[in-house]
Amino acid sequence: xTLNQSDKIQDITSGGFDSExxxxxxxxxxxxxxxxxxxxxxxxxxxxxxxxxxLKNGLSRLFLNFPSVFTELPPPPLVEGGGFSNxxxxxxxxxxxxxxxxxxFGVLTAIYTVEFGRGNKLSQFVRFCTNVLSxxxxxxxxxxxxxxxxxxxxxxxxxxxxxxxxxxxxPIIIRTAEExxxxxxxxxxxxxxxxxxxxxxxxxxVILPATLPFIATGVTLALARAAGETAxxxxxxxxxxxxxxxxxxxxxxxxVLIYNFAIAPYANxxxxxxxxxxxxxxxxxFVSILARTLTARKIY
Amino acid sequence: MTSQTIAKxxxxxxxxxxxxxxxxVDQIFYWLTVATALGVGxxxxxxxxxxxxxxxxxxxxxxxxxxxxxxxxxxxxAFGALPQIAGTIISAIIxxxxxxxxxxxxxxxxxxxxxxxxxxxxxxLLVELLAAVPSVVYGMWGIFVFVPxxxxxLQGIHRVxxxxxxxxxxPSTRQMFTTAMVLAIMILPTIIAISRDSLLSVAPxxxxxxxxxxxxxxxxLTRVLVPSALSGIIGSVMLALGRALGETMAAAMLIxxxxxxxxxxxxxxxxISAMIANQFGEASGLQKSALFYQALxxxxxxxxxxxxxxxxxxxxQQVE
Numbered sequence: 170x171t172l173n174q175s176d177k178i179q180d181i182t183s184g185g186f187d188s189e190x191x192x193x194x195x196x197x198x199x200x201x202x203x204x205x206x207x208x209x210x211x212x213x214x215x216x217x218x219x220x221x222x223x224l225k226n227g228l229s230r231l232f233l234n235f236p237s238v239f240t241e242l243p244p245p246p247l248v249e250g251g252g253f254s255n256x257x258x259x260x261x262x263x264x265x266x267x268x269x270x271x272x273x274f275g276v277l278t279a280i281y282t283v284e285f286g287r288g289n290k291l292s293q294f295v296r297f298c299t300n301v302l303s304x305x306x307x308x309x310x311x312x313x314x315x316x317x318x319x320x321x322x323x324x325x326x327x328x329x330x331x332x333x334x335x336x337x338x339x340p341i342i343i344r345t346a347e348e349x350x351x352x353x354x355x356x357x358x359x360x361x362x363x364x365x366x367x368x369x370x371x372x373x374x375v376i377l378p379a380t381l382p383f384i385a386t387g388v389t390l391a392l393a394r395a396a397g398e399t400a401x402x403x404x405x406x407x408x409x410x411x412x413x414x415x416x417x418x419x420x421x422x423x424x425v426l427i428y429n430f431a432i433a434p435y436a437n438x439x440x441x442x443x444x445x446x447x448x449x450x451x452x453x454x455f456v457s458i459l460a461r462t463l464t465a466r467k468i469y
Numbered sequence: 470m471t472s473q474t475i476a477k478x479x480x481x482x483x484x485x486x487x488x489x490x491x492x493x494v495d496q497i498f499y500w501l502t503v504a505t506a507l508g509v510g511x512x513x514x515x516x517x518x519x520x521x522x523x524x525x526x527x528x529x530x531x532x533x534x535x536x537x538x539x540x541x542x543x544x545x546x547a548f549g550a551l552p553q554i555a556g557t558i559i560s561a562i563i564x565x566x567x568x569x570x571x572x573x574x575x576x577x578x579x580x581x582x583x584x585x586x587x588x589x590x591x592x593x594l595l596v597e598l599l600a601a602v603p604s605v606v607y608g609m610w611g612i613f614v615f616v617p618x619x620x621x622x623l624q625g626i627h628r629v630x631x632x633x634x635x636x637x638x639x640p641s642t643r644q645m646f647t648t649a650m651v652l653a654i655m656i657l658p659t660i661i662a663i664s665r666d667s668l669l670s671v672a673p674x675x676x677x678x679x680x681x682x683x684x685x686x687x688x689x690l691t692r693v694l695v696p697s698a699l700s701g702i703i704g705s706v707m708l709a710l711g712r713a714l715g716e717t718m719a720a721a722m723l724i725x726x727x728x729x730x731x732x733x734x735x736x737x738x739x740x741i742s743a744m745i746a747n748q749f750g751e752a753s754g755l756q757k758s759a760l761f762y763q764a765l766x767x768x769x770x771x772x773x774x775x776x777x778x779x780x781x782x783x784x785x786q787q788v789e
Binding site: 190194195197198201202204205206207208209211212215216218219222223226274277278280281282284285286291292294295297298299300301302304305306307308309310312313316317320336339343367368369370372393394396397398399400403404424427428431432439442443446449450453454457458 | 491492494495498499501502503505506507508509510512513515516519520522523570571572574575577578583597598599601602603604605606607608609610612613614615654657658661685686687688690691708711714715716717718721722742745746749750761764767768771772774775776778779
């Protein structure tokens with residue numbers, strides 16, 4: 170009996186079926202695995218190099234007479250030392266203006282598309298427009314802000330920079346807010362109707378607070394994008410060697426400082442550009458990780 | 470009994486028709502959200518309109534011939550966009566040629582269990598974070614690290630293959646080819662992240678079925694998993710193409726801004742966005758209009774690419 174069984178097993182594994190993995194099939198697998206590992210190797214080289222050079226060049230400049238980078242103004246050509254305190258402030262100011270314009274607008278839009286008009290023509294149109302808007306090249310957002318703010322106000326300003334950034338932040342905020350609103354189960358809405366709440370009461374007192382982690386995620390992601398954007402600020406916020414005194418003046422930002430100082434032929438300015446780049450990248454990575462932990466805290 | 474209920478409902482209707490601040494606030498709130506929803510579309514039109522209105526003098530003067538003219542002469546007011554359009558498309562295509570095979574390969578690697586999950590998840594996270602590194606940082610890395618590193622290799626290629634027109638000029642420090650490679654590195658995280666997502670979202674039953682039929686891991690990948698994730702992968706490529714077309718900073722810093730079309734990839738060239746970034750500061754009058762005209766062309770190009778991407782991704786979602 171046992172002998173018979175082992176015979177049968179042998180039959181199945183060796184003869185009858187042609188199910189063996191032939192050498193050619195094995196080699197195909199090995200070849201492809203090799204190719205893919207090579208892809209990973211080639212991809213890691215430049216991406217790793219960027220991170221390494223950022224740390225190497227950025228850290229060495231940051232810790233060269235330490236707090237000066239954060240407290241001093243950008244140096245003129247051929248002058249040693251200096252920092253970019255005004256650019257840090259400028260980045261914070263332009264990003265804040267961008268957020269103030271885009272967050273209320275984006276959240277209200279998401280409330281319409283999910284709460285009031287889910288699936289109707291207008292919300293489909295909004296979805297389409299959001300997708301198109303997120304694909305608009307950033308330099309075009311800059312030209313738009315130039316056209317509507319700089320030309321009407323007559324000069325380059327922090328406000329114009331904020332308007333340009335808000336165009337780029339809007340789609341991110343709309344999408345994450347929509348995601349958050351959709352994550353709320355319909356029982357909550359039925360409950361709200363059941364206790365006689367109006368839409369406004371329901372949205373502001375129950376639904377929005379529950380969506381807050383998602384909105385916070387959207388805002389942080391949008392800020393992370395805005396902080397690194399250079400092209401939209403080139404002809405809107407421009408640049409300034411000094412501390413900003415008002416919102417209607419040209420203002421320095423970290424990203425434009427990186428651009429100006431990276432293409433300048435002066436070693437000190439170049440090294441400052443590396444330090445600024447390191448700060449921006451660390452900031453963006455910190456904010457992106459923060460955004461992830463925020464979404465992890467779901468209420469429903 | 471019945472009369473009582475009727476009376477009650479009448480009061481209910483009456484109360485609903487009375488002035489009620491709570492209901493008024495509700496109505497205002499509703500129409501506010503409608504207004505912002507319409508506003509998103511309005512912003513899009515406003516962007517197009519503001520570009521169009523400033524570009525208008527150039528559109529009237531040069532008409533469609535702008536697309537095919539290579540001149541850029543502020544003194545004689547003669548402007549064209551052909552070198553920039555060509556540079557934009559060529560740099561994006563070369564970038565895709567490098568980035569797509571690499572990106573899909575890495576995505577396959579990261580979606581399979583070649584590595585333990587403890588290593589894989591942080592790697593995936595790292596890729597997504599790299600997608601958020603600003604393009605100006607990529608541009609700076611290109612200037613100080615990548616170009617000095619790659620130039621000797623390109624000189625070697627020029628010496629050996631100089632008879633091929635594509636490599637016919639001695640590699641300059643600011644040129645098309647290195648720009649395209651930096652663009653490729655820049656769009657790589659986008660392709661990896663989205664392709665990996667779509668590979669991971671393929672129904673596990675398909676993989677199980679393929680294994681059950683006796684397929685090896687790579688037969689499953691090449692004949693089942695990659696084909697079923699294909700529209701997601703193509704979508705990621707289209708999004709990356711959109712990003713490469715519209716990319717400003719890396720191109721402005723690396724491409725050399727030469728207003729001519731050169732068959733050699735090692736020669737300086739120009740793209741639309743690099744042209745705008747470089748010339749806008751000093752431009753005035755018709756030159757500014759011409760730059761806005763170029764921006765309009767860029768917007769139409771990216772619009773077409775992004776819409777195609779959306780159509781492809783939507784089809785992908787319907788299959789699921």
